[in-house]
Amino acid sequence: MASIDLHFHSTASDGGLAPDEVVRRAAARDATLLALTDHDCTAGLDAARAAACAAGVDFLDGVEISVTWNERHTIHIVGLGIDPAQAQLSAGLKSIRDGRIERARQMSASLEKAGIRGVFDGAMALAANPEMIGRTHFARHLVQSGEVKDVKTVFRKFLTAGKPGYVPHQWATLDDAVAWIRAAGGMAVIAHPGRYDMGRTLIERLINDFKAAGGEALEVVSGSHSLDDMLRFAIFADKHQLYASAGSDFHAPGEGGRDVGSTTALPPICRPVWDALAARIHRAAANVQE
Numbered sequence: 001m002a003s004i005d006l007h008f009h010s011t012a013s014d015g016g017l018a019p020d021e022v023v024r025r026a027a028a029r030d031a032t033l034l035a036l037t038d039h040d041c042t043a044g045l046d047a048a049r050a051a052a053c054a055a056g057v058d059f060l061d062g063v064e065i066s067v068t069w070n071e072r073h074t075i076h077i078v079g080l081g082i083d084p085a086q087a088q089l090s091a092g093l094k095s096i097r098d099g100r101i102e103r104a105r106q107m108s109a110s111l112e113k114a115g116i117r118g119v120f121d122g123a124m125a126l127a128a129n130p131e132m133i134g135r136t137h138f139a140r141h142l143v144q145s146g147e148v149k150d151v152k153t154v155f156r157k158f159l160t161a162g163k164p165g166y167v168p169h170q171w172a173t174l175d176d177a178v179a180w181i182r183a184a185g186g187m188a189v190i191a192h193p194g195r196y197d198m199g200r201t202l203i204e205r206l207i208n209d210f211k212a213a214g215g216e217a218l219e220v221v222s223g224s225h226s227l228d229d230m231l232r233f234a235i236f237a238d239k240h241q242l243y244a245s246a247g248s249d250f251h252a253p254g255e256g257g258r259d260v261g262s263t264t265a266l267p268p269i270c271r272p273v274w275d276a277l278a279a280r281i282h283r284a285a286a287n288v289q290e
């Protein structure tokens, strides 16, 4: 159980390692079940799945969808056990990606007003997949150019609501994101609920809307959760009859947070999401030649 990681990123979105590299890194840390969950994009899954199989690690196809809920809250919905080729899901994800380059131009223009020039080209140069240009690429560029000391500080000073460089954006609706995941045979999971700037009442409204849309799981163990978050959301999952998931949300070596490939055990009251997804797992052993 401690070697399960169902949330991490590759260069297909804003991670720092290629899909096969990040899977090999997780395998070297004794992972037994992995899911790559790039933002709004499934382009890394074939390479990640092949690397998992070669390393003898079970694998779930995953994605992390950007959603605008309740008009102004950006939340993330992970889909696990999806079929990445499913038409409704792939068209939906493309519709989200389509807005990213224009958003990046606006972010760059906004930073220019704050006296920082040339950020669009610098950030683009760091995006292996240009259509997935995002805030993390901007942050890395500002660190590498010596403008700001680390990624965390860039977000605090520039890339969050109300700061120069922040451009509000309309992502997918909650109903659409969950519907695409379900159409592709997957299970929807509310990602890192501890990160949202919401009190108990609002979180419970989000959970109710999510369940009404067909969502079934909550990330209880996350690289961005404190111990207190983990216990709080374990209780929420139990109360609302949601499965519980676990993921590192690893992006790149040296960027803080948990490393990829292992997470802490779920509290015993939780029902693990991987039990409900058994039929969707690509089993490494099934591919081993006798």
Ligand code: AMP
Pocket (backbone or CB within 6 Å): 014, 039, 066, 133, 134, 135, 136, 151, 152, 155, 156, 251
């Ligand atoms: P975007 O989808 O372009 O809005 O970028 C969102 C990504 O930015 C998240 O998935 C994280 O990887 C990263 N991010 C958001 N907030 C922070 C933060 N405070 N510190 C570091 N990275 C962050």
Ligand code: MN
Pocket (backbone or CB within 6 Å): 009, 014, 039, 136, 251
């Ligand atoms: Mn990210």
Ligand code: MN
Pocket (backbone or CB within 6 Å): 064, 076, 191, 192
């Ligand atoms: Mn996220």
Ligand code: MN
Pocket (backbone or CB within 6 Å): 007, 008, 009, 064, 249
């Ligand atoms: Mn993530």
